[in-house]
Amino acid sequence: MDTSAVRSSPLAPDWLAVPEDLNALQDPMWAAGVERNDAGEVAIDGIPVSELKAQFGTPLFVMSESDFRSRARAFKDAFDAAFADICGGVDVYYAGKSFLCTAVASWVADEGLRLDTCSGGELAVAARAGIPGAKLGLHGNNKSDAEINRALDMELGRIVVDSLDELDRVAKIASSRGETAKVMLRLTPGVHAHTHEFIATAHEDQKFGLSMAGDSTAEAGLSAAEEAVAAATSYAGIELLGLHCHIGSQIFEPDGFELAAEKLLAFQAAMQEKYSIVMPELDLGGGYGIAYTPVDTPRPAAEIAEAMAAVVRSTCARLGIKSPRISIEPGRAIVGSTTFTLYEVGTLKTVRVDAEADAGAGENVTYPRRYVSVDGGMSDNARPVLYDADYSAILASRSSAAEPQLSRVVGKHCESGDIVVRDVYLPADVAAGDLLAVPGTGAYCWALSSNYNYLARPGVVAVRDGAARLIVRGETEEDLLNRDMGVANV
Template sequence: MTAATTGPSPLAPAWLEYPEDPNALAPQLWASGVQRNDDGQIAVQGLGVSQLARDHGTPLLVLDEDDFRGRARAFRDAFDEAFADLCGGVDVYYAGKSFLCTAAARWVAEEGLRLDTASGGELAAALRAGVEPAHIGLHGNNKSDAEMRRALQAGVGRIVVDSLDELDRLTELAAEAGAVAPVMLRLTPGVHAHTHEFIATAHEDQKFGLSMAGGLASQAGQAVARALAAESVDLRGLHCHIGSQIFEAEGFGVAAEKLLGFLAEIAAEHGVALEELDLGGGHGIAYTPADAPRTPADIATTLAGVVRAACTKLGIRCPRISIEPGRAISGPAGFTLYEAGVRKTVTVDGADGTTHPRRYVSVDGGMSDNPRPVLYEADYSVALASRTSASGAVLSRVVGKHCESGDLVVKDAYLPEDVGRGDLLAVPATGAYCHSLSSNYNMLTRPAVVAVRDGRARVIIRRETEDDLFARETGL
């Protein structure tokens, strides 16, 4: 049998440093209430993972509710302060696609945020949670008639229109209903975020938004003219979203300057000063110790400076600004708890012709509860959660139990050499886009979601059962 070797491995990626203490937790990866307790277990607000596993099973998505709420407040307060003298504050829309259930919808509403939805189902969750309809936005590049009718009937505060085709259809539906549709136009400013190709959403060759190329003669310019001429449309303003998991400030600044310039062109051509400008979300979080996310205060101050300078240069009044953080609120608030099973060590050929060991540790979940590694080649971190270890660390790959070779949970990590069957492992920063993207692949049931507040855990989404798997089948 191949033996695992402690110490740095030539197979490790350049960003992955060998840990001096494999039991240490990098604080930027975890919710504020997470730390090791006196028994060496990872605990959230003092509640140990062994107790969580006994009470709720694994895999388990654990959310620190206080951390989630605190991050929501941080965006609200930082942007209100930075933009107070420009436009009286900022409307912060939580991007529900990152993680949404009725409990989370209530949290953001209670913390003074609004809610961005991207489908009829997300809209239904917001309404069922009791979110004020005027504080809800509806996104989507291919909204159905039923979704647009529901939004109009509910009285949502904004419908973000994605194309000329959709604008024409919404105009008709609103007229039929005797309503006036509150519209934001989603534009593509041509800003390329430094991110993975599949989640960079501001370049021209993609499904989202109206092109600005050509100024007022562009698709965006045509949409403005049509919306202003339509009696059943109230054109509120412009919207853009330049990508996801972005750490640099420059892209947001360039996008803001472009859209403010376009607002100035609209005012000059049509004599109308549109009242709102949404600069989207996409702010990055730490998935590995190599990531260095910016604070909400830093993001807000930087962006306010760009907007202030652009408005002064253009001689226009600053519109009401809105933003849409999602991952930056929900992501670090959550971690996924797994139980380890099979482990093995294999020999891998290095680039120089030498061979080196790699440890594989299988867990009781995988791509059905977190498909991001296989979809986006996303990197995550992992920690031994149920105890500490005096063993040295070995290069490890944490994999799921699905019948797929690409079923990775954590591609590269250093774990204690003695990690084995029955140990609990915790993967941080899974509060965003894990539950939302989860599936029943291989007919696995989806995990429960528990929220911890004041040291107490409560189930906010129950674990699926086998009965749930067969509930839609008609042949039984």
């Protein structure tokens, strides 16, 4: 139907407009190959969602392998081209924390990327996928001795050290083995990214990194960052590759990345001169935003690459230094939009909510908000409850000519905060048994999934060239009970 004459609900946030066409899949929220077919059903590479539901059940993460590979290749090609004259190209590390399994790790390697890990478990996935240690990095603010030893066993290309205490532990473990650990120092440059507080990681008052701010209580008034550089040069078991920073996640504006690059290059140049060392690498992190809603405006990989290259080029020229080898760590920007989550609708209810009255409409005006419950929730997407993250949704199993109704898509968990999509316009005739698709769920959804209320975690299906296959099997109740020792010992 034509929705142009439909008024928006006073309960809707200012950014949410009534869609011109409730059946349209709005770019750039969806993976390439996702479209509505002639029968009115959403399909991916020609496979309708009803077929996916019948074969694999719901909830279900549905990923386009081709789209993942294309986005990974776009980052590698764009950054290599932009930095060719500066440092001969860029090492692109896929941030495995966003979503990782052995299939994805193999795609990453196939497309010429490296892999960033954050735990022993992620290293185990990389090893099982056959990724050489030289192509891996290890992050984390609290690496165990076992994880450090595993990184050395695998001859990792880099260990990103997060504190002076950790630097000392890595050095001692490496020396006790008669080996040298290749290390980068994670710094907090004090750049405040325009993002949620919990995913902004470069300000001073948080758990990550070594502060670049001077500290009069430290030895000789050095910053923690400089203390780390000085210490790293003195350890026999440390090879200091360079510096690292990560200013946050889901960032659209380039100014934060540019300022961080300038600050780290200046600091790296100063440290190399002061301590007569060469640090051949500089990692500028990731955090590039994607479209979760129609108003999000992600930047293409080439645009990001060119903007960052311009800053590195001009800063190195101003400082009179040769550029170090640059690396970056996109995760969400590669995997996020490749995936949608498929849910089945269960119960629906409409409540009346007080809202500010229109001029002259009188007091105590209430408006309807419809709650649409689905068969998943915060156990497969914790981001709304963690970060107030916004998502969108669409009726996927059929098209509809019904008028739009402001809806809140919620899960089945025993929490009032169990919200999948806080505000979205869906057709008024959405009913139990319909399928909804929520785009942009490739990053930090399956990775943060849980078994709250003893729900089994969903499977992940990869679709390519019209064929769908499981790359992560969904759990069963038997899987959950197998860990319960009271059951196991019966």
